[in-house]
Amino acid sequence: MPTPPTDAPDSLVAYSDVAAAAERLDGVVHQTPVMTSQTLNAKATAELFFKCENFQRTGAFKxxxxxxxxxxxxxxxxxxxxxxxxxxxxxxxxxxxxxxxxxxxxxxxxxxxxxxxxxxxxxxxxxxxxxxxxxxxxxxxxxxxxxxxxxxxVPPYDHPDVVAGQGTVGDELFGQVDDLDALLVCCGGGGLLSGCALAARHHAPDCTVVGVEPAAGDDATRSFHSGELQTVKNPDTVADGARTPYLGDVTFPLVLEHVDDMVTVSDGTLVRAMHLLWERMKIVVEPTGALGAAALLGDAVPGQNRRVGVVVSGGNVDLARAGALFDEYGVV
The missing domain is CATH 3.40.50.1100 (Rossmann fold)
Structure with a gap:
């Protein structure tokens, strides 16, 4: 088991870093679309706005x-x-x-x-x-x-410049959709979650920010609720983008300060949500990218007729593997 970080940095990431990153990325990355679905709205009892980073360069927000x-x-x-x-x-x-x-x-x-x-x-x-x-x-x-x-x-999440760059996902979303009551973001190492939470606090301070993990890789959820850093080793989950061992020096304090709640979903719930996004919205989403939707559709987060932003983090999935997952969990 790797040794988790213990010392917080002298200065964390601020929204100004996210805004600077947005200028730096202008013309380099795509401004990805926000998509909606009346069918999924009805199932979730909410008005959902999907920020589709599966249409980003490289197929993901990273x-x-x-x-x-x-x-x-x-x-x-x-x-x-x-x-x-x-x-x-x-x-x-x-x-x-x-x-x-x-x-x-x-x-x-x-x-x-x-x-x-x-x-x-x-x-x-x-x-x-x-x-x-x-x-x-x-x-x-x-x-x-x-x-x-x-x-x-250049680590995958625990780096101020990485967090600031990922926060531009949320920054764009709040510029595309007004009056979001809640924002659901998948969580592995917490870079996307903490960056988007910074954007939410700037644009919509009352918006409820919720991080979503696979149940088998629930270290961030346990860390959030205990206030102490927790770890997990090689979690057995279909969400390969969320198999990180722990939150980091940069991301853990940001999650504690700016995120309102953390929840988990089972792999079965995750695969069924992924299939529904494919089938009803006609978009290719990888398992990790469906975590936010799974939390709503699996009732880990109640819809309550709210306006909810859902970050779809990516669409890099092996099509044969996806078919096998759909078959394994009985959704074909």
Whole structure:
């Protein structure tokens, strides 16, 4: 088990950092659409607004934080190159950011990562270093390679520039939809959640921000409710983007300060929500991307006729694997 962080940084991320990231990302990332569904509104007893980051470059929100972080490195650091560890979406983000900025990228990825994510990361020009998650701690491998090769580590969530970049998802959403009563955001390491919570506090202080995790990877939920950092090791969940071991030095304090609640959903509920998004909204969503919708459709969060923003974090899913999941959970 990796050692969780214990010391909070001297200064955390502020909304001004999110606003600066939005300017930096202008013309680099897509302003993704907000979609609605009368069918899902009826099922959730709420008016839902889906922020569709599955239509983002690389197929997920991660390019926002990855590019924001890599773009601000010194010329010397860019010349040496960057490294990160990721199950797939941050991997693709850093790989593409490296290609756009002329920076060599090395990505530590589990052998069990979806093939579509492995292939895309290599296609963006990055070197992929595979590892066995049962035998290797990715954070330790990433730090060791960074030291040996003189690379700059750009972690997937626990970095101020990454958090600020991810917060532009929420910043855009509040510019697209007025008067949201609640915002549901999936949570792995908390980068997207804490960034979006910062945007919510700026634009709509009374909006209720809820983070959603898979039940098997509930470390952030336990951390939130206990006030003490909790960990989980290699959680067995279909939501591969939420298999992080713990919140970080940057994200944990932000989640405690700006998030109103944390809930979990079962894998079965998650797959059924994912299938419903595919079937009724005609959008390809990966399991992690359906966490927010699953919380509403599975009654972990009551609709209560509210206006609810739901972040759909990504759509990078192996289609054959998705079909097998739908069959396994009896939704085909």
């Amino acid at each position: 390019i926002r934080g990855g590019y924001n972080a890599v773009s601000q490195l010194s010329p010397e650091a860019k010349e040496r190159g960057v490294i990160t560890y990721s199950s797939g979406n941050h991997a693709q983000a850093v790989a593409l950011a490296g290609r756009l900025l002329g920076v060599d990228a090395t990505i530590v990825m589990p052998k069990t990562a979806p093939q579509v994510k492995l292939d895309a990361t290599r296609d963006y020009g990055a070197e992929v270093v595979p590892y066995d998650p049962d035998e290797t701690v990715r954070e330790e491998l990433g730090r060791r390679l960074a030291e040996e090769r003189g690379l700059t580590l």
